[in-house]
Amino acid sequence: MPAPPRELIGTDELHATVRRLGATLSADYPDGVLLAAVLKGSVCFAADLVRAITAPVEIDFLGISSYAPGTGRVRIVQDLQADVFGRDVVLVEDIVDTGLTLTYLLGQLRQRSPHSLEVCALLDKHDRRIVPTPLRYVGFRIGDEFAIGYGLDYAERYRNLDRIVAGDVEALRIDPDAHVAALYRR
Numbered sequence: 001m002p003a004p005p006r007e008l009i010g011t012d013e014l015h016a017t018v019r020r021l022g023a024t025l026s027a028d029y030p031d032g033v034l035l036a037a038v039l040k041g042s043v044c045f046a047a048d049l050v051r052a053i054t055a056p057v058e059i060d061f062l063g064i065s066s067y068a069p070g071t072g073r074v075r076i077v078q079d080l081q082a083d084v085f086g087r088d089v090v091l092v093e094d095i096v097d098t099g100l101t102l103t104y105l106l107g108q109l110r111q112r113s114p115h116s117l118e119v120c121a122l123l124d125k126h127d128r129r130i131v132p133t134p135l136r137y138v139g140f141r142i143g144d145e146f147a148i149g150y151g152l153d154y155a156e157r158y159r160n161l162d163r164i165v166a167g168d169v170e171a172l173r174i175d176p177d178a179h180v181a182a183l184y185r186r
């Protein structure tokens, strides 16, 4: 039985930060913005962020192939519906780790000639960065932890937690449900 996972960011802190990001985006894009949220990890964040923005906002989603650490090989498996040409676009990410995924996505989107393109990431594992990545909006910087909850998963588990906790990767590798009892027990 692994130790109960440590809380990294509590619910109140998450919501306060999402409100702050929403206020900043509202001020920076008074005429509206297209949020392009990366599936599936950013779904909780994007859903709260969109409601914290007090300017006109459009939301769209794109899906990429699942995380393969260190390879940098990602592909778009579900494209945006919106045409980003000439639009002000903010790419919404759950977490930026090495920066390889984001670098690829930004390259793809830039080829479509948006008017502007920025990134809003909930979590920034700054010390793990391999590719320098311009993050205009960041919720929290975290250390080298495996974050789960509030959209972030391990093997599709834990996305629906209302807070972010540090998963025990060794324990999860042996049993992806290792934290279920501790995190969902009432």
Ligand code: IMP
Pocket: 041, 067, 070, 093, 094, 095, 096, 097, 098, 099, 100, 101, 102, 145, 146, 147, 148, 152, 153
């Ligand atoms: P990067 O290409 O190394 O920056 O990886 C970014 C992607 O890896 C994120 O969008 C997540 O899908 C996944 N990822 C990286 N770190 C974590 C984590 O701590 N928890 C859950 N997913 C993670």
Ligand code: MG
Pocket: 038, 039, 040, 041, 042, 093, 094, 095
């Ligand atoms: Mg992601």
